Structure formats: structure tokens, C-alpha cells
Amino acid sequence: MNFLKLRPGLLIYGRVLLMSVIIFTLTSGAAVAQKSKNTAYLFTYFTGNKGLEESIHFAISDDGYTYRALNHNQPVISSAAISSTGGVRDPHILRGSDGKTFYMVVTDMVSAKGWDANRAMVLLKSADLVNWTSSIVNIQKRFPDQENLLRVWAPQTIYDKKAGKYMVYWSMKHGADPDKIYWAYANKDFTDLENEPQQLFFSPTNGACIDGDIIYDQGKYHLFFKTEGEGLGIRVAVSDKLKEGYILRDGYVQQTKDPVEGAGVFKLNTGEGYILMYDVYTKGRYQFTKTKDLKHFSVIDHEVKMDFHPRHGTVLPITAQEAKVLLRKWDIR
Known part of the structure; x- marks a missing residue:
């Protein structure tokens, strides 16, 4: 029934x-x-070569164009508490593959001690952008055959989907050799590097390469980096694979004749393309450019406003809730 x-x-x-x-x-x-949904932006940067300027600073933006420094443009993390030198530079921040964990890497360095005086980087991890754990990785002490290592500069992190690991990449200079960009996987806890550094990019000119920034777009990895010495400027190398096969494109992408460094690329939340920014360090200013294809760049300085002067840093798209957490902690007026 x-x-x-x-x-x-x-x-x-x-x-x-x-x-x-x-x-x-x-x-x-x-x-x-x-x-x-990402509706805001977090800009993490350092501000100069003296004292507390070599520290991690935060600024926030609603649209990617207008930025306001948090904590009165003072450090949000103590360099003395996390570094071996007492100073940190070149912060890079990444959202983890789980969408809720954040990874930051910085150069462990005080410039007053000399440009060939640092051997380490700092790895940081957070679940809320406010509270961070940190670990110092001294490349010279950690790995063999690093006796003539002079400097470790501008680390960044990217998630390797195939390996299921976070790859840290940075530039190093050994002896009389030029600076070269290397990579190594971070361990599961993001407290150390698992393997010996491997060279990531082989410059056809054998020129110095620093300040690498990898952007994945249209199925390809785009490595932005600064060339030193002859041919000073920001160039791009492209590969189908994350850790090898980068082919150098012709030309430079900076939109100024002045020296630049610290290229950083981030995607706009609106889907309108990317912004490439860099430090015009001899002029004491930043330049912002916009691109839809990572090939053609137009200057948008007239659209950008900041109440601080950043040095080498990066921008991370964040949610409204994450922005509220940052403002609750550091929006001191």
C-alpha cells in the first residue's frame, strides 16, 4: 500500500x-x-634605510589606488623580535592555498652594515594577518658550499600546485658572481627550507638578477625581475613551468628612464587586469602602471594616492572581513 x-x-x-x-x-x-570575496587590498612594505624604517609596515585600500597607512606608518611587527640582524626589508605576503592562511617572507638585513652583510631571510605565518609566528633561515649556516655567500635578498613565495608545497625564491650573490635567482621548498610548518637552493632563472646575458616576482596568468608563469649593471631595469621571463624553462622577453617594462627596483604585481579585484608597481628609488617615489596582458603598461600615477612613502613591498587582495580585522587592530587615529 x-x-x-x-x-x-x-x-x-x-x-x-x-x-x-x-x-x-x-x-x-x-x-x-x-x-x-576580495574587496580590499593590503600593502605591506618597508620605508627606508634607518632604524625602524627597516621593518614591516601595513597600509590598506578599498580600490587598489588609494592607500592609507596603518599604525601611523609605524612597524606592525618588531624587527628585533623576528630577525638576526635587527632589521627586515622587502616584505612579500601570500594567501595560502587554503584561502585562510597567510605567508610572509622578508630579507633579514640592516643596510647600515653593508649591502654584502646579510645571509638570512625570515619566514612568517599567520591565520589572521595580525598574529605571526616567525623563523630565521640562515642560508650560509643551513646549507653546504655557501662559504662565499655575500647576500640573500628579496624572498617571495608561490604555491606549487603540482608539488603541493610552497616554493620560496630569492636572489643570492656568491663571491664575484652576479646575483642569481634561486628557489627552495618550504617545509610543512613554513619554518625552514627543505632542499638546497636551486637556480631558477639563467640569464642569457649573465647579468645580475634581483627582486623576482612570479605571476601566473593565461597558463604561463611570468617572472618579473630587476637587472643590475649594464641594461638596468625591470624585465620579464616567461615559462610553462614554475621552476624551469624561463625565456627572456625583449625590452623593459618600467615606464621611466630613472633607476627602479622592487617590482610588485597584483591582480585587481574588479577583473580589470593587473597593477605593476616599483620603487623609483633615486627620486624617492613609487610608480604605478596598469596592464591587461602583462606586456603593455600605462602609467596611472595620477590615479594613486598614499599618505606614506613605501619602499620595496607587495599588495595582497583581501576580504572586507579581513580588512575589518586589520583596521580594528591598527587603525589608530
């Missing part, structure tokens, strides 16, 4: 209940998606 034929009201009730569950699930999912 069919029970539902005896109780037609039960069938109608079941359909209504099912539709209610579906509607609730869809609307809840939409609410969660909306809540987790």
Missing part, C-alpha cells in the same frame, strides 16, 4: 520542505561567497 496516497498533505509538505532547504542552501552559499 502506498503510504503517500493515503497522506497527500505529507507529500506537499515534503516538497515545500525540500524547496526551503534548497533556497536556504543557495542563499547561504551566496552569502558565504560574498563574504569571502
